[in-house]
Amino acid sequence: MGISRKNNTGYFTAISIAVAIFMLSDVLLGSTSISLTDLFAAVFGKKGPGPINDIVWLFRIPKMLTALLSGIALSICGLQMQTLFKNPLADPYILGISSGAGLGVAFFVMGSSALGLTIGSSLGMNIGMAASAWIGALVVTFIIISLSHKLKDNLSLLIFGVMLGFIGSALIGLLQYFSSASSLKNYVLWSMGSFAGMTTVQLIILAALVLIGLIISIYNIKDLNILLLGEQYAKSIGVNVQRTRNRILIVVALLAGGVTAFCGPIGFIGIAVPHIARMLFKNADHKVLIPASALIGAAIMLLADIIAGLPGTSSVIPINTVSALLGIPIILFIILKKK
Amino acid sequence: MPDLLSIEDLSLGYNKKVIYKKINATASDGELIGVFGANGVGKSTLLRTIAGLQPIFSGKIILKGINYRKLKLKDIASSLSFVPAQMNRANNLSVFDMLGLNCYFRSNWLGKIEDKDKDMISNALKLVGLDNYGDKNSAELSDGEYQRATIAGALVKDCPIIIFDEPTAFLDIANKYQITELLAKIAQERGKTIIFSSHDLNLAIEYCDKIWLMGYESFYNEAPQTLKNCGAFNQLFTNKNILFDPISNTFHKGPQ
Numbered sequence: 376m377g378i379s380r381k382n383n384t385g386y387f388t389a390i391s392i393a394v395a396i397f398m399l400s401d402v403l404l405g406s407t408s409i410s411l412t413d414l415f416a417a418v419f420g421k422k423g424p425g426p427i428n429d430i431v432w433l434f435r436i437p438k439m440l441t442a443l444l445s446g447i448a449l450s451i452c453g454l455q456m457q458t459l460f461k462n463p464l465a466d467p468y469i470l471g472i473s474s475g476a477g478l479g480v481a482f483f484v485m486g487s488s489a490l491g492l493t494i495g496s497s498l499g500m501n502i503g504m505a506a507s508a509w510i511g512a513l514v515v516t517f518i519i520i521s522l523s524h525k526l527k528d529n530l531s532l533l534i535f536g537v538m539l540g541f542i543g544s545a546l547i548g549l550l551q552y553f554s555s556a557s558s559l560k561n562y563v564l565w566s567m568g569s570f571a572g573m574t575t576v577q578l579i580i581l582a583a584l585v586l587i588g589l590i591i592s593i594y595n596i597k598d599l600n601i602l603l604l605g606e607q608y609a610k611s612i613g614v615n616v617q618r619t620r621n622r623i624l625i626v627v628a629l630l631a632g633g634v635t636a637f638c639g640p641i642g643f644i645g646i647a648v649p650h651i652a653r654m655l656f657k658n659a660d661h662k663v664l665i666p667a668s669a670l671i672g673a674a675i676m677l678l679a680d681i682i683a684g685l686p687g688t689s690s691v692i693p694i695n696t697v698s699a700l701l702g703i704p705i706i707l708f709i710i711l712k713k714k
Numbered sequence: 715m716p717d718l719l720s721i722e723d724l725s726l727g728y729n730k731k732v733i734y735k736k737i738n739a740t741a742s743d744g745e746l747i748g749v750f751g752a753n754g755v756g757k758s759t760l761l762r763t764i765a766g767l768q769p770i771f772s773g774k775i776i777l778k779g780i781n782y783r784k785l786k787l788k789d790i791a792s793s794l795s796f797v798p799a800q801m802n803r804a805n806n807l808s809v810f811d812m813l814g815l816n817c818y819f820r821s822n823w824l825g826k827i828e829d830k831d832k833d834m835i836s837n838a839l840k841l842v843g844l845d846n847y848g849d850k851n852s853a854e855l856s857d858g859e860y861q862r863a864t865i866a867g868a869l870v871k872d873c874p875i876i877i878f879d880e881p882t883a884f885l886d887i888a889n890k891y892q893i894t895e896l897l898a899k900i901a902q903e904r905g906k907t908i909i910f911s912s913h914d915l916n917l918a919i920e921y922c923d924k925i926w927l928m929g930y931e932s933f934y935n936e937a938p939q940t941l942k943n944c945g946a947f948n949q950l951f952t953n954k955n956i957l958f959d960p961i962s963n964t965f966h967k968g969p970q
Binding site: 593657 | 790792801819824
């Protein structure tokens with residue numbers, strides 16, 4: 376018995392339709408517009424190999440799927456971190472997990488060039504960047520979880536995240552000083568965020584990570600609901616809070632770490648989406664909030680990707696710029712509404 | 715037959731430092747027990763230790779004849795409800811769903827509760843006087859209403875012992891009376907053992923079967939009348955100029 380459960384099915388249907396429309400639009404729109412007929416022909420293989428076929432299969436569909444998976448992943452990470460920390464501003468980006476990933480990539484890309492090492496293949500470069508981003512994200516996640524009992528209030532949590540960000544950029548600045556122009560470019564491109572250029576193998580890895588993260592998140596629902604009333608209360612009910620916390624940590628490492636590794640640091644979606652879900656569904660139950668955040672996150676990320684592609688022009692803007700422009704107004708609205 | 719709960723020579727403390735020594739107390743079925751002591755003396759620590767949330771510094775706590783050292787948090791939690799002093803409020807969590815969280819070990823893996831428990835929740839809400847509150851947003855309840863909802867939650871958890879840390883703090887006098895009366899009613903009608911900390915001594919003397927007094931010199935585990943007769947309430951303050959008045963059941967400034 377929720378407060379307004381009768382609307383849930385309606386909202387879920389509407390958001391699912393929006394996700395489907397954005398998925399389709401994300402494939403159709405871009406520097407080259409593709410017509411629906413051409414898309415059907417490409418998908419159902421009526422035409423032989425051709426430029427449209429290549430754009431659809433090699434570029435647009437992988438990019439669309441990456442955006443979809445990233446939106447789901449970052450949103451359900453943000454939701455669980457907000458509940459765990461009892462902090463409406465908690466998300467992987469604000470807490471410095473992305474800074475950690477950035478530092479990992481910077482060390483790999485620029486460190487190797489500073490040391491005079493050359494990474495031969497672009498595949499090696501890709502794998503190396505993803506792995507180092509992941510390690511960086513994992514290290515920061517573990518630091519945050521081990522300090523989480525001291526970071527209960529919004530202020531200390533935010534300061535901690537901002538400080539990690541500063542340390543990260545200071546070290547990155549130092550590395551930039553010693554590195555070559557070409558490796559610097561690699562780093563800067565990664566840090567702007569992009570859903571493009573995913574190979575099939577990378578896409579399968581990301582999809583597997585998101586699937587595992589999603590399954591653990593669904594398993595977390597019951598404990599997340601208990602955490603709504605505070606850690607003390609959860610313990611008194613008999614919940615092993617330490618174990619719950621570890622499971623949330625694993626989800627964040629898999630999902631936020633994975634997305635950041637492949638797509639770069641993408642901010643603000645993780646904070647904003649859970650709030651939109653709470654406002655829309657007027658419900659605190661994670662049975663509703665997990666699927667709602669996943670769907671809304673997917674819709675917003677796809678929309679951001681469509682906008683970033685600047686349909687009809689030949690240029691593209693970084694996904695991070697678009698996600699900030701979409702997310703920050705929502706976050707400001709939340710902060711101002713709380714006062 | 716052993717006492718439901720017995721505490722033997724318990725010391726409270728943090729990080730190798732003792733904060734309170736030599737607690738000996740018992741609790742039986744259906745008793746309403748008030749825990750009194752000056753701020754900082756260790757009331758919350760005592761209640762948290764009994765709830766199993768804090769390691770035992772030294773001494774013993776025995777639940778139904780079994781030493782706590784042999785019990786897991788889950789075992790303790792199945793015999794005992796604990797309501798902390800500052801409960802988080804979650805926006806848009808309905809009162810019904812909030813109470814449903816107490817069915818953690820009886821609900822399925824997604825937290826879906828059975829019909830039997832739904833009835834139990836409705837009955838608990840009725841008992842605390844929140845009959846039609848099930849669908850309300852728990853974050854929008856008044857302090858008194860929220861406190862009653864947490865009491866209903868403890869009833870839904872359905873344990874023989876219920877512990878409340880300062881259930882009447884921050885309430886006005888009318889609500890303090892209502893809540894204390896409600897606790898007495900639950901102890902009497904449902905046979906629950908209720909242990910609660912408070913600063914409202916006059917209310918406790920009126921309603922409690924027993925008082926655990928954490929005095930400056932020693933710990934008392936007695937009926938209110940006995941404590942009154944032996945002047946033990948004066949141990950609540952080190953200041954010798956504040957004295958307990960057994961007629962009004964409150965404190966007065968003593969003779970200079």
